[in-house]
Amino acid sequence: MARNEVGFIFDLDGTLVDSVYPLPGALPLLEYLTRTGIPWAVATSGNLDVARANLELLGVEPQAVPVITRDDVKRAKPDPDLFLAAADRLHVDVASAAIIGDSIWDMLAARRAHGLGAGVLSGGYGQDELERAGAIRVYEDPADLLRHIDEIGGRA
Amino acid sequence: MARNEVGFIFDLDGTLVDSVYPLPGALPLLEYLTRTGIPWAVATSGNLDVARANLELLGVEPQAVPVITRDDVKRAKPDPDLFLAAADRLHVDVASAAIIGDSIWDMLAARRAHGLGAGVLSGGYGQDELERAGAIRVYEDPADLLRHIDEIGGRA
Numbered sequence: 001m002a003r004n005e006v007g008f009i010f011d012l013d014g015t016l017v018d019s020v021y022p023l024p025g026a027l028p029l030l031e032y033l034t035r036t037g038i039p040w041a042v043a044t045s046g047n048l049d050v051a052r053a054n055l056e057l058l059g060v061e062p063q064a065v066p067v068i069t070r071d072d073v074k075r076a077k078p079d080p081d082l083f084l085a086a087a088d089r090l091h092v093d094v095a096s097a098a099i100i101g102d103s104i105w106d107m108l109a110a111r112r113a114h115g116l117g118a119g120v121l122s123g124g125y126g127q128d129e130l131e132r133a134g135a136i137r138v139y140e141d142p143a144d145l146l147r148h149i150d151e152i153g154g155r156a
Numbered sequence: 157m158a159r160n161e162v163g164f165i166f167d168l169d170g171t172l173v174d175s176v177y178p179l180p181g182a183l184p185l186l187e188y189l190t191r192t193g194i195p196w197a198v199a200t201s202g203n204l205d206v207a208r209a210n211l212e213l214l215g216v217e218p219q220a221v222p223v224i225t226r227d228d229v230k231r232a233k234p235d236p237d238l239f240l241a242a243a244d245r246l247h248v249d250v251a252s253a254a255i256i257g258d259s260i261w262d263m264l265a266a267r268r269a270h271g272l273g274a275g276v277l278s279g280g281y282g283q284d285e286l287e288r289a290g291a292i293r294v295y296e297d298p299a300d301l302l303r304h305i306d307e308i309g310g311r312a
Contacts, residue, residue, distance in 0.1 A: 095270055096268075114270075116267070116268060131288055136264060136267050136268075136289070136290055137264070137289075150234065150235075151234050151264055152264075152268075153235070153268065155231060155235060
């Protein structure tokens with residue numbers, strides 16, 4: 001199967017949605033990725049039902065997106081298993097994958113996967129904490145990420 | 157072809173030259189690399205004529221050095237293409253290459269290439285900004301880099 005050059009992997013809750021609301025810019029961000037043909041996936045520590053409900057909040061057909069949950073892998077974050085499995089499902093080299101998360105566990109797991117971790121501040125962790133855990137960039141929210149997406153590989 | 161153990165890749169302008177002058181220590185730095193047999197290349201967002209003129213300012217025969225420019229690759233920095241192409245031309249594993257730049261774009265591109273980005277302050281960006289964008293070390297200028305070159309792989 002052909003390899004994709006880049007791919008985006010999202011920790012869903014705190015990154016694209018905040019419990020019951022989409023985060024600012026989450027919908028345009030996903031529309032941008034889809035429109036430009038950049039594959040994306042969800043890798044979440046939560047269960048599949050929650051992930052599907054969250055994707056519906058975002059107006060995304062759950063069956064259309066690879067969703068990796070805790071049940072699919074042996075070890076939870078900060079082990080790299082979730083992100084490695086997501087990259088595999090996207091047919092993308094994890095080294096070229098942007099891994100978007102809102103916690104230091106996401107950034108540690110991204111670094112241990114040898115992916116490119118980027119943080120969003122919507123999870124309550126500070127920019128400094130996320131950077132120290134390995135984030136190559138930190139954004140305010142999905143809208144801010146979309147404005148600077150070329151920094152982390154989101155070029156059309 | 158045999159692989160080189162290490163190599164140095166320079167973003168030229170702001171790193172070795174400042175528009176029309178060599179930066180402090182740039183000539184001794186290049187002489188050191190050449191004398192100790194450490195291969196080095198230039199990867200610049202500028203065009204070939206400017207790169208060649210800058211190499212002449214440094215007393216370097218332009219034909220003697222691999223020069224990768226924007227025209228040689230698909231995507232500009234902060235995509236990693238320029239640095240990956242330079243490592244390829246040096247026959248060095250990019251993971252062992254010191255990538256010297258003066259901007260946050262250089263450091264992001266170095267990180268995305270999975271090389272070892274090191275910053276110089278001559279470009280106007282601060283040490284903190286360069287480190288946050290992924291620099292493993294930041295030096296005042298090429299003279300300072302030469303004094304500490306063992307830190308980033310420049311051992312004879």
